[in-house]
Amino acid sequence: ASVAVAASTWMHAVNATGAGSSGWTAAILASIVIGSVTxxxxxxxxxxxxxNIGDSRNNRLWHSVTLVTLIAAVTGAVLFATSGSTSPLALAALVGLCLLLGIGLVQPIGGADMPVVVALLNAYSGLAGAATGFVLGNQGLIITGSLVGASGLILTAIMCKAMNR
Structure with a gap:
């Protein structure tokens, strides 16, 4: 939901008045990136x-190259979006690359570490919600998202320490 809200807010603002402040743009981009990955x-x-999906241990090198390429592409798309581009195609490319990044980040993780991944993704969802709260100017969403994000990060840290990760 945060991706759809941020993208529609971006397109509405760009079409109506042009891009907003750099802080507002950063909140939109954070909402898109974190929400898509989540x-x-x-x-x-x-x-x-x-x-339904097995482990991908047999192609680690290919996965590493793909992941580095995706991170570079997402960084380039974010820089392109902050440079004043008003193209819906640039926004769609950013969302698409971030969706692929979410797949690339979670795919190589084994089943034993999935509880940690789920806790981290829960934290990401809170951070995406908080970023969306900044986009909409909604203090309740900012507070709630921050609490979910912080508790998810604390839980992730505790689980990593308990599992010696």
């Missing part, structure tokens, strides 16, 4: 837990 990362985590 969405597809959660789908991959569920499919891995159900056994």
């Amino acid at each position: 969405l597809t990362g959660s789908v991959v985590a569920v499919l891995k837990l159900k056994g």
Whole structure:
């Protein structure tokens, strides 16, 4: 939801008055990036837990190259979006690359570490909600998202320490 809200707010603002302040633009981009990664990362985590997707241990080098390329592409898309581009195609490319990044980040993680991944994705969802709260100017959403994000990060840290990760 945060991706759709941020994208529609961006397109409405660009069409009506032009891009907003740099802080507002950063909140929109954070909402898009974190929300997209959370969405597809959660789908991959569920499919891995159900056994529909196996581990990808046999192609680690290919996965590393792909992941570095995706991170570079997302960084380039964010820089392009902050440079004043008003193209809906640039926004669609950013969302698409971020969706692929979510898949790439969660796919190589094994089943034993999935509880940590789920806790981290929960934290990401809170951070995406908080960023969306900044986009909309909604203090309740900012507070709620911050609480969910902080508790998810604390839970992730505790789980990593308990699992010696």
